[in-house]
Amino acid sequence: MARELLKGNVAIAEAALRAGLEAYFGYPITPQTELLEHLSARMPELGRVFLQAESEVAAINMVYGAASTGTLTMTSTSSPGFSLMQEGLSYIAGSELPCVIVNMMRGGPGLGNILPAQGDYFQVTRSAGHGDFHPIVLAPASVQEAIDFTVLAFDLTEKYRHMVIIAADGQIGQMMEPAELPPMRPARTERPAWALTGAQGRAKNIVTSIYLKAEAEEAFNLKIQARLQEIKRTEQRxxxxxxxxxxxxxxxxxxxxxxxxxxxxxxxxxxxxxxxxxxxxxxxxxxxxxxxxxxxxxxxxxxxxxxxxxxxxxxxxxxxxxxxxxxxxxxxxxxxxxxxxxxxxxxxxxxxxxx
Amino acid sequence: MMTLSMEDIPHLEMETVYSRPESLSSRPTHYCPGCTHGIAHRILAEAFDELGIRERVILVAPVGCSVFAYDYFEADGCEAAHGRAPAMATGIKRTRPDNIVVSYQGDGDLASIGAAEILHAAARGEHITSIFINNAVYGMTGGQMAPTTLLGQRTTSSPTGRDANMTGFPLRMSELLSQLDATAYIARVSLHDVKHIRQAKKAVITALKAQMQGLGFSMVEMLSSCPTNWGMTPKDALKWVETNMIPQYPLGDYKMIDEVRALALERKQG
The missing domain is CATH 3.40.50.920 (Rossmann fold)
Structure with a gap:
């Protein structure tokens, strides 16, 4: 494929759908809005799901629902919106669901400004939600890397059943550079065995994050920690x-x-x-x-x-x-x-x- | 000592008059004695059976007393964050349009913390069915004031009774949502006696049929009792629903588009 002049946000959006994105839910916020706009046109063209949610809170919970059905799903936002998504991200972590989240970081705290910043490092690596977990976090430094990491994000989230955050500053989202997009992957039809698809000819599937007994919650947490250890061993880049x-x-x-x-x-x-x-x-x-x-x-x-x-x-x-x-x-x-x-x-x- | 064998008992022709719906699991529920969640669950399970949709159902459970609702149905299910069931249900239905998606929420979950999510799911006309249990109180946290608590009603966070000057007025969600263009069917029913339970089941079947036909958003609000947090016997609690809640929350179909009315009539004639 040829290199073309691409804006970071558009490049990520297009790379995501080529990597297999089936359902996108998002809410407008600068400096990531072009990502949502691009998908609002492209996803329906391909017969896939695009929905503008009423808030970042709703967007991440729609992602939670779509991920429960074994669908490759994504949302994108910028710093204040990411704060609103933390509740949903914690449930997604507690339910071991795959999904991709883009955070085009801007100046803060508070409403801050719409300029590029990296102030959410602690938030994305350490406190993406309550409880004991870390997302996988990818940090691109160019439009090409943003494209490559978007494809990688979908591969990693499926492989580990663990959320992946693409953490870039607004500069990456807003600038244009020559870059090459990946080829379109064939549409995915298979669903994982744990997915909510209706209990037809099988026992029912449940997606939940509740473990009332301390020992059961501890055992679940140890499972997440073991997965994170494996990720630490194999995915440092x-x-x-x-x-x-x-x-x-x-x-x-x-x-x-x-x-x-x-x-x-x-x-x-x-x-x-x-x-x-x-x-x-x-x-x-x-x-x-x-x-x-x-x-x-x-x-x-x-x-x-x-x-x-x-x-x-x-x-x-x-x-x-x-x-x-x-x-x-x-x-x-x-x-x-x-x-x-x-x-x-x-x-x-x-x-x-x-x- | 005399023992009886089966042969000694006169043979009777027996008819099954009651059995557990296939869609209801055999697991004992954790609900308090006299709680009407059990009735709501049974109605829903019977409706799934009668419509033959158990294998297509995906149930979205809320945070609150019915947090384990998915344990009591023989269907796929999940657990939403507090108030977010309609958003989660949206994500499920949009990616699984052929499944039947049912969100189940209490009054604190749906009308307070999740007010935005239910309003916008209804405004978009999501093809989901919302079961809304209104018992005028936060149950699981121990009986605090809910957005549907009646004026003057004492709760653990309104110990002298709900005062409109301080906390405003009860929210009538069925009336509110029925104003939205994309809602197909909105009904308020009550679970306080047999006659009304039967009406409630009819409403649930109509709501599910509306979803199956792709007609839009449907919701059935069920006036329910909470003997534990109201400090009443189960019987008195049911009486309280009738005498105190129904005047504040009148029963009926608040929204029924023509296509849904046709479905409801079909049932009567059938």
Missing amino acids: WYEYATDDADLLVLGFGTAGRIALSAVQTAREQGLKVGLLRPQTLYPFPDDRIAELAERVQACLVVEMNAGQMLDDVRLAVNGRVPVKFYGRIGGVIPMPEEILNVITTEIDALAVRS
Whole structure:
């Protein structure tokens, strides 16, 4: 297939339906609305389900219903809407249902603004709803990666019967880049054995998240935790640049990681020994690789479009081996490569003084 | 000591006058003595049997006393978040249009926390059937004031009686939803005596038929009793439904589009 100029939101929408999306439910919110608009035209064309819900609360509960029938389903939103979806996400986790959620993050807290931000890192990785669970979280840094991760999201959610969140900042949703869409998968007709399809010629199926007895609830939770352990073992993904001889390792995800890469490339041109690691999965976090690199580098620098959230995960992975520094811009401000380069230069100089 | 064998008992021609509907599971319910959820469940199960739709039904249970409703039916079922049953039912029906989707909710669930979801599911004309149990109180949490609590009614969160100046007036959901263009059938029935239970069953069958014909949204509101939280005997509670609830919540068909009326007549003639 040929590359074409695509807007991030539209690219995700089109990739989703090509990956097998059968039912979409959503509510308009900037900066993700083009995703909903694209599907409002394309899904009916293909004889699939599109419905604009009365709220994000209703949208996620429609997803919950559609997922119960074994249908590949998705919703998309931005930060304030994601907060409203947390109740439904918790029920979906408690019922072991597959689904994909797109969160095009914007500035907050509160109504905040509609500019790109990464302030929902804690929310998507740690607190997507009450109770003890983590979603799988994918963080694209380009339109092409948004397309690829959308296809991956559907594969992972089906494989693990576990929700997948595509967490991007509004920049990814709003910008246009050349990218290649995946081929259209054939329509899916099979339904999993656990799906609600009517108890015809079989015992009834129940989709629920209630375990009244403490021991039963504990056993269920241990099952989720075992699945998360398996996901941690097999699904850590990241992008790496010039880490072989790096003294300073720069880490950032999504747009911040992409801008940091420009800064690192310029620093290399200036002869500075700097490398970059950009986590592509925020859960599972690429702990193992970061721990390995922490044995070789002298310091880490985390760059985010928030006040320091992924920073916690980097510190946990580094586990005190080397100092971990932070540079962030908040509120919808996008850091410039020059700003990051300045911080890199300062940190490299500090290393030289120390050694 | 004398023992009797079967042969000693005179042979009688016996007729089955009562049996468990195929759609009802044999599991004992957890409901309080005198609670009318059991009657509502039986009516629903009989309707599934009579319409031959058990294998097509997907039941959406609410949060509240009937949280385990899916355990009592021999049909597929699921558990919605509090108030969200109509949204969940929408997701199910839109992806399984040939199944019969029934949401079952109490008054706190449907008329308070889930007011937006029921209103919009009805406004869209979702092809689902809503069973609405109105007993004027939050049952499972121990008898707090509901949006349908009567003025002056004492509950554990309105200990001196519901005061309109403070908490407004009871919500009449059947009247409200009947104003929406996409509703096909909206009826309020009562479970306080045999005559009314029979009427309730007729209404449930009409509502399900409306769904089977794809005519739009249908709801049957059932005035129900809660002896435990009302602090009454089951008998007094049923009397209270009749004397106190019906005047506030008059019974009848609030919305019946022509196509549904034709279905209801078909039944009478049949």
